Amino acid sequence: MAQINEKKYFLNATEQDLAPNYPSLDDIVLKAVSCNARSFEFIDISNSVPSSTQYIQTKGTIRHDGSISGTFELNSNGYFAQNDRRNYKIEKTDIFDKRLKDSSLEHELTEITQTEKVKKSGTSFNFDCGFTIEDGTTSAGNRIYFSPILFSPLNSNPFTAESRKFRIDFAFPYKQIYLYEYEIPLGYSVEEIPESLSMRLSNGDITATVGFEQNENIISVRQQFQIKKTTFNKENYESIRELFDEYINAVNAEIVLKEVSN
DSSP states (O other): OEEETTEEEOOOTTOTTOOTTOOOGGGTTSEEEEEOSSOEEEEEOTTOOOOEEEEEEEEEEEOTTSOEEEEEEEEEOHHHHHHHHHHHHHOTTHHHHTTBSSTTSOEEEEEEEOOHHHHSTTSOEEEEEEEEETTOSEEETTEEEEOSOOBOSOSSOSOOSSOOSSOEEOSSOEEEEEEEEEEOOTTEEEEEOOOOEEEEOTTSSEEEEEEEEEETTEEEEEEEEEEOOSEEOGGGHHHHHHHHHHHHHHHTOOEEEEEOOO
């Protein structure tokens, strides 16, 4: 820990991709060492971790052949940026691939944009690309079915037990915002669109929203999930479990398009 003008900063010499004030995830539940020429002390940092943010915007066009093509833009900071930068160094396309809710979808990336914020450690991470998902929808008769939420960190509820004996720990506080905009194919209209949902713990420490909106031939979806602190008492378990169930059901909802009769 370093101190500059009365302000303290966490520094981690073992993690080159982490910005100041973000201790290693392996050390979050431990203590930091603060020392100078005159003193030495341990400081609890378990509740001092700053929040990380991840923002994804997807704009796509649904085509008659069932494919979806468009653009993908990601911006992240904190631990999300560290993870994204690591994946990028391994394989650029992992940034997109590993986020697909259904990794079996046949897809291709094009027009990958490299920026300085991709390469520079300890900063926010930005990544842009074009994409085509060949089997992004399912057709049956004169209808097209598709799940508008392509990316989700949660495909199933991690809280499967009926009860909990110990407290619940999350690695770090965070907010994820995913925005989608789809242009439906000419000759189709929206037959079914899910209801928007808003979920929260009674104290507001976990919140989630999934909003659906249609404006003429454009479908817009906003998906947001936020955890404001890392530790919850076991008494909160049932409420957290129910919230996760509702959220996962919402992100798996389908939209139905119907061919318009001439």
